[in-house]
Amino acid sequence: MSKYKVILLRHGEGEWNKENRFCSWVDQKLSTDGVKEAQACGRLLREQGYTFDVVFTSLLSRSVHTAWLVLEAMRQEWVPVVKSWRLNERHYGALIGLNRAEMALNHGEQQVKVWRRSYNVTPPPIDQSHPYYQEIYNDRRYSNCDVSKDELPRAESLKQVLDRLLPYWDGTVGPEIRSGRSVLISAHGNSCRALLKHLEGISDSDIVNVTLPTGTPVLLELDESLRAVKPRQLLGDQVKIQAAIKMVEDQGKVKPAA
Numbered sequence: 001m002s003k004y005k006v007i008l009l010r011h012g013e014g015e016w017n018k019e020n021r022f023c024s025w026v027d028q029k030l031s032t033d034g035v036k037e038a039q040a041c042g043r044l045l046r047e048q049g050y051t052f053d054v055v056f057t058s059l060l061s062r063s064v065h066t067a068w069l070v071l072e073a074m075r076q077e078w079v080p081v082v083k084s085w086r087l088n089e090r091h092y093g094a095l096i097g098l099n100r101a102e103m104a105l106n107h108g109e110q111q112v113k114v115w116r117r118s119y120n121v122t123p124p125p126i127d128q129s130h131p132y133y134q135e136i137y138n139d140r141r142y143s144n145c146d147v148s149k150d151e152l153p154r155a156e157s158l159k160q161v162l163d164r165l166l167p168y169w170d171g172t173v174g175p176e177i178r179s180g181r182s183v184l185i186s187a188h189g190n191s192c193r194a195l196l197k198h199l200e201g202i203s204d205s206d207i208v209n210v211t212l213p214t215g216t217p218v219l220l221e222l223d224e225s226l227r228a229v230k231p232r233q234l235l236g237d238q239v240k241i242q243a244a245i246k247m248v249e250d251q252g253k254v255k256p257a258a
């Protein structure tokens with residue numbers, strides 16, 4: 001029986017979503033369309049009568065800004081926003097900054113799909129020679145995490161994302177839900193996929209086919225033990241949502257010549 005409702009949200013479109021580059025732990029801002037998506041998401045949630053008691057975000061600006069814009073559109077700016085690196089996007093290691101369509105051309109679309117959507121495959125790790133290494137690891141936001149900077153990931157499979165996210169879910173988010181607070185999680189494509197895998201009991205092979213569009217609220221209904229009792233519902237215009245999912249999937253394909 002459904003006991004709790006939780007809204008999971010992938011942030012609005014970021015600048016590098018537009019440029020089709022693996023963004024991951026690089027702190028790109030929302031694009032102009034991404035701002036509009038987040039505002040529209042807030043309006044939709046307001047129209048549908050949602051209210052929140054607490055919002056969880058990652059430490060990356062695009063998920064924080066999305067949460068702010070949603071709350072502003074809902075006229076609930078006062079709601080506390082709690083942030084953790086454990087909700088960050090999956091760490092794409094050495095792939096960070098690379099263009100997906102170019103990668104598909106050089107390595108094949110299948111390999112890019114494996115890197116993007118498989119459960120167990122970890123991309124090659126980032127090292128100090130990578131152009132974004134210093135920017136990520138010298139960032140003050142990672143100075144006060146619950147692990148030291150050296151213990152932060154250098155690349156992650158989806159499984160590794162779930163491994164770092166679960167303690168936060170079990171120890172921080174879950175207890176809020178259980179205490180009756182209504183929760184919004186504003187995170188990223190792959191941190192949301194990892195959480196969905198856990199809550200919906202999706203198999204290692206089926207998770208490959210789960211893709212989330214930006215700025216679209218996902219309603220989850222959970223039972224007593226915080227497991228999904230029915231299929232997730234993506235809220236909004238279903239035709240637009242399917243088109244947005246296809247657009248994200250197609251990012252990993254070779255771009256046809258103009």
Ligand SMILES: O=C(O)[C@@H](CO)OP(=O)(O)O
Nearest residue numbers: 021022023024089116189
């Ligand atoms: O760039 C990234 O970090 C993610 C999306 O946020 O990319 P992908 O959709 O390829 O997993």
